[in-house]
Amino acid sequence: MERRKNWYLTLGLALTVLSVGYSALGLFWTPYSPTAISTADQYAAPSVSHLFGCDHMGRDVFSRTLEGASATLTIALAVLAIGFAAGLVLGALCGYYGGAADAFVMRVCDAVAAFPSVLLGLVVIAVIGPGKYNVILALGVLFIPSFARLARGEFLKYRDRDFVRAARLMGVSNLRIIFVHILPNTWPVLLSGLTIGFNNAVLAEASMSYLGIGVTPPDTSLGRMISEAQSYFATSPWLILFPALVMILMILGVGMVGEGIRERLGDK
Amino acid sequence: MAEPILDIQNLNSWYGKGKDRVQALKNVSLTLAPGEALGIVGESGSGKTTLAKCVLGLVTDYQGILRVNSSRPQMVFQDPYGSLNPARTVGWFLEEALRASGVRDRKERKARAVDMLVQVGLTEEHYGRKPARLSGGQRQRVSIAAALIQGSKLIVLDEPVSALDVTLQAQILQLLADLREKYRLSYLFISHDLAVVYQLCDRVCVMYHGQVVEEGDVDAVYDDPQHDYTKKLLAASLALD
Amino acid sequence: MLLNVEHLKVEFHDYTVPFAAVEDFSLSMGEGEMVGIVGESGSGKSMTAHALMGLVRRAQVAISGKALFDGSDLLAMSRSQLRRYQGKELSIIFQEPMTSLNPTMKIGRQVEDALRIHTRLTTQQRRQRALEAMALAGLPDGEKLYGCYPHQLSGGMRQRVMIAAALVLHPRLLIADEPTTALDVTIQAQILDTLKEINRREGTAILFISHDLGVVKALCQRVVVMRHGLIVEEGTIDQVFYHPREEYTRQLIAARPTRRKLRGGVEHG
Numbered sequence A: 001m002e003r004r005k006n007w008y009l010t011l012g013l014a015l016t017v018l019s020v021g022y023s024a025l026g027l028f029w030t031p032y033s034p035t036a037i038s039t040a041d042q043y044a045a046p047s048v049s050h051l052f053g054c055d056h057m058g059r060d061v062f063s064r065t066l067e068g069a070s071a072t073l074t075i076a077l078a079v080l081a082i083g084f085a086a087g088l089v090l091g092a093l094c095g096y097y098g099g100a101a102d103a104f105v106m107r108v109c110d111a112v113a114a115f116p117s118v119l120l121g122l123v124v125i126a127v128i129g130p131g132k133y134n135v136i137l138a139l140g141v142l143f144i145p146s147f148a149r150l151a152r153g154e155f156l157k158y159r160d161r162d163f164v165r166a167a168r169l170m171g172v173s174n175l176r177i178i179f180v181h182i183l184p185n186t187w188p189v190l191l192s193g194l195t196i197g198f199n200n201a202v203l204a205e206a207s208m209s210y211l212g213i214g215v216t217p218p219d220t221s222l223g224r225m226i227s228e229a230q231s232y233f234a235t236s237p238w239l240i241l242f243p244a245l246v247m248i249l250m251i252l253g254v255g256m257v258g259e260g261i262r263e264r265l266g267d268k
Numbered sequence B: 001m002a003e004p005i006l007d008i009q010n011l012n013s014w015y016g017k018g019k020d021r022v023q024a025l026k027n028v029s030l031t032l033a034p035g036e037a038l039g040i041v042g043e044s045g046s047g048k049t050t051l052a053k054c055v056l057g058l059v060t061d062y063q064g065i066l067r068v069n070s071s072r073p074q075m076v077f078q079d080p081y082g083s084l085n086p087a088r089t090v091g092w093f094l095e096e097a098l099r100a101s102g103v104r105d106r107k108e109r110k111a112r113a114v115d116m117l118v119q120v121g122l123t124e125e126h127y128g129r130k131p132a133r134l135s136g137g138q139r140q141r142v143s144i145a146a147a148l149i150q151g152s153k154l155i156v157l158d159e160p161v162s163a164l165d166v167t168l169q170a171q172i173l174q175l176l177a178d179l180r181e182k183y184r185l186s187y188l189f190i191s192h193d194l195a196v197v198y199q200l201c202d203r204v205c206v207m208y209h210g211q212v213v214e215e216g217d218v219d220a221v222y223d224d225p226q227h228d229y230t231k232k233l234l235a236a237s238l239a240l241d
Numbered sequence C: 001m002l003l004n005v006e007h008l009k010v011e012f013h014d015y016t017v018p019f020a021a022v023e024d025f026s027l028s029m030g031e032g033e034m035v036g037i038v039g040e041s042g043s044g045k046s047m048t049a050h051a052l053m054g055l056v057r058r059a060q061v062a063i064s065g066k067a068l069f070d071g072s073d074l075l076a077m078s079r080s081q082l083r084r085y086q087g088k089e090l091s092i093i094f095q096e097p098m099t100s101l102n103p104t105m106k107i108g109r110q111v112e113d114a115l116r117i118h119t120r121l122t123t124q125q126r127r128q129r130a131l132e133a134m135a136l137a138g139l140p141d142g143e144k145l146y147g148c149y150p151h152q153l154s155g156g157m158r159q160r161v162m163i164a165a166a167l168v169l170h171p172r173l174l175i176a177d178e179p180t181t182a183l184d185v186t187i188q189a190q191i192l193d194t195l196k197e198i199n200r201r202e203g204t205a206i207l208f209i210s211h212d213l214g215v216v217k218a219l220c221q222r223v224v225v226m227r228h229g230l231i232v233e234e235g236t237i238d239q240v241f242y243h244p245r246e247e248y249t250r251q252l253i254a255a256r257p258t259r260r261k262l263r264g265g266v267e268h269g
Helices: A007-028 A061-097 A099-113 A115-129 A132-158 A160-168 A174-210 A222-232 A238-268 B049-055 B091-099 B105-117 B136-148 B166-183 B195-199 B218-223 B227-237 C043-053 C081-085 C107-118 C122-137 C155-167 C185-202 C213-219 C237-242 C245-254
Strands: B005-017 B024-030 B037-041 B062-068 B074-076 B154-158 B186-189 B203-208 B211-217 C003-012 C017-030 C034-038 C059-071 C090-093 C175-176 C205-210 C220-229 C230-234
Touching: A007 A061, A007 A238, A007 B218, A061 A099, A061 A132, A061 A174, A061 A238, A099 A132, A115 A132, A115 A174, A115 B211, A132 A174, A160 A174, A160 B136, A174 A222, A174 A238, A174 B154, A222 A238, A238 C081, B005 B049, B024 B049, B024 B062, B024 B211, B024 C090, B037 B049, B037 B195, B049 B062, B049 B154, B049 B186, B049 C034, B062 C185, B074 B136, B091 B136, B105 B136, B136 B166, B166 B195, B166 C245, B186 B195, B186 C213, B195 B227, B203 B227, B211 B218, B211 B227, B218 C155, B227 C122, B227 C185, B227 C220, C003 C043, C017 C043, C017 C230, C034 C213, C043 C059, C043 C205, C090 C155, C107 C122, C107 C155, C122 C155, C122 C175, C122 C185, C122 C205, C155 C185, C175 C185, C185 C205, C185 C213, C213 C220, C220 C237, C230 C245
Parallel strands: B037 B186, B037 B203, B074 B154, B154 B186, C034 C205, C034 C220, C090 C175, C175 C205
Antiparallel strands: B005 B024, B005 B062, B203 B211, C003 C017, C003 C059, C220 C230
C-alpha cells in the first residue's frame, strides 16, 4: 500500500537544499568582497546593486550573509561530526555491554549535560583561546554526551531482542552485532536526533559569536553578523533581518526534515 | 543406543544475585538421542526456558553435567516479529549465518541461502525481502531456515507456533516434522500446550517449579499420567476438543 | 435484543487507497447470551469489538452501519454520550493483562475506577463493591490483593483483575478480546470457567473474540466465523463445529491440534 505524502520531509528537504546551496555558493562566489569597506555605501538600504543593503562599514550584507552562512554551516557540521561520531561509538558500546563502565561513562555525561553548553563553551574558550577551530573543538566535545545518551538508549533497547540473540547463537562477533546488525535499526532515531543536534549547533555557534567568543574578525558567521548589527537595529533593520532570515531558513529546513523522519518512523 | 546429542545430569541453575537469587532448575536430568524430539512442557516460571538457555549457552550460572554433542545448537523463537532483523533482508540474515561459519564465497552463500528458503517452503522471491513484507508464518519459516543453515543438528524450539493463527500452526508443525526427518534433527520443543507437543514429539518431559515431575513416551504420558500437575495440564488442553 | 449490529463497516483512510478492516458485519445478541467471533489475524474480529466499544479513533477511520445497544445506536453517539455506557453498560477485557493495567496504580484502585466515574459511592462502599467484583472474578482474597501492584501478580491473576474491573458495575454486555490467548493452558481453562460462572450468576452477555474455535466452543452457544472483514459462517456452536458449511470453517477446525501424530516426509496440501 502506498504511503501518504510526507509533507514535512518534502518541504524540509527543499528548504535544506536551498539553505545548503546558499551556503555552498558563499564558498565560491560573492558579488562583492565580504570585507571590502566603502564609506560611500555606509548604511545603504537594500537596492539593486546591494540586494540586502550595506552595514555600518559599507560592506555588502548579501556577500556577508553568503560567507557567514557557509561559515555557520561548516562549523555546525564539523561540531556534529565530532559529537556524533564519538557519541555514537561511546553510546553503542555502553548500551550494548552495560556494566560498570557504562555507569561511569553515563555519570560523566550527566555531569557535562548538567551545564548549558554555551556556558561550558565559554570556559573552554577561555582556556584554549577563541577562533573558528577552537569553537568547533569545544562545541564538538560538548555535544558528545547528548548523542551518547541517545545512542545508548537505542542499543539498550535492541541488545536483548531475539534477532540479536539469534546472531549471537550463530557465532557473530559482538562488534559486528553492534555495528552491522543493530546500527541500521537505530538510524531513524539517530538521524532525527542529528537534525535536532544540527539546530543546537547552529544556535550554540550563534550564541558564542554573539558573546564575542566565537568566530573572530575578519572571519564572519551569521551569529557574528547579528551580534555586530544589534546596535543599528533601530536605524538599519536589514542588517539584522537578512542574516537572521538565512539562519531561520536553515534551522527550519533541518528541523522539518527531522520531524518528517519521526513521522515516517511512527508509520512502522 | 547411540551417543546422545544432549546429555544433562543433575543440572541446577539459579538466576538473580545476592539474596534475590532463586533456583530455577532443581536436579534436572534428561537425554536426547540423535533424531529424537523431546517436548518440555510447563507453565511460565516452571524453568523450561532457563533449561533451554543453559543448553544454548545463554545462561552459564549452573552446576551439574551438561554435554552437547552438536556444533552450535540453534533456537527458533516464539515471536516471529522479534526474531528477524527489521533492517536487513531475509537473504542477508541467512548469509550472515554462513559468513559467521566461514563461508567466504559469495555465490556459494547465495546459493545455499536460496536453497534453504526452498527447504522451508519459501521461494527465491523472498530472498530480497525485509521482514516487514513477510507474514507471521513466513517469518517463522525464515527463522527456521536461519536455525538450520549452519548445519546444526540440535534445535531448540521455544513455543515456535504459539504466536501464530491455528491454520498456520498446523503448517509450521508439519514443516518441522518434515525437516526433522530429512536432516535427522533433534528437537528440544518447549511449550505450554501438551496437544501441540503430542503431535511433534516422541517423548515428553513435564516440568513444574524447576523440577522434572514426569517423563516418558508421549503416548504413555497421555494415556496414563502419573503426576497431578500432568493430569491438570491434560485436562486443560483436551477439555477444549 | 440487547445488541443489534447491522452492516458495520470500518474503513481506514491512512493510506491512499482506503482499507476496510471490517467490510460488512451484522449480529444480534440477546440478553445473557454468549456469542463467539472466530477468525485469524487480519479477519477484522478485534476491530469489530473496538468499533463497538468506541475505541477506534474516528479521525482516521470511517465507521458506518448501526450498532443498537438496548435501542440506542452506539456508533451515532457523541464521545460524552458513549462515556455513559462504557464501563457501565458494556465493558471490554483485552488480551494482554500486563499492558492493560496501569503499572503504577494499586489493584484496588484500578478495579474501582469505573465506580469513581459513574457513581457517587463513599470510599468504604467502593471498596466493598470492588472486593465483591474481585470475588466474582475468582480472586477470593481481594483484601490481600487490594493494595498490591500489577507486577506482583501472575498473568492469570492480572487477567482476573481486568475482569473484576470490567464487572464492577455489573455491565449487561462484556466484550472479551482474546482474554486467554497470552495465558498458560491450565490458567486459560480456569478463566473460561470463571466467565461461565459470571454469565450464570450475573446474566452478563459475553461477546468472546478468539482465533481458536476450541476455546469458543468451550464457552459460547453461538459463533460467527470471520475472514477478511466479512462473515463466513454463523450458527450454533454444534452446527458450525460439527457440520460446517464453508470450506474455510472446515480448515479452521482441522488445523486445531488433536491427538494425531505428524510424520515427516508425508505429502500434504
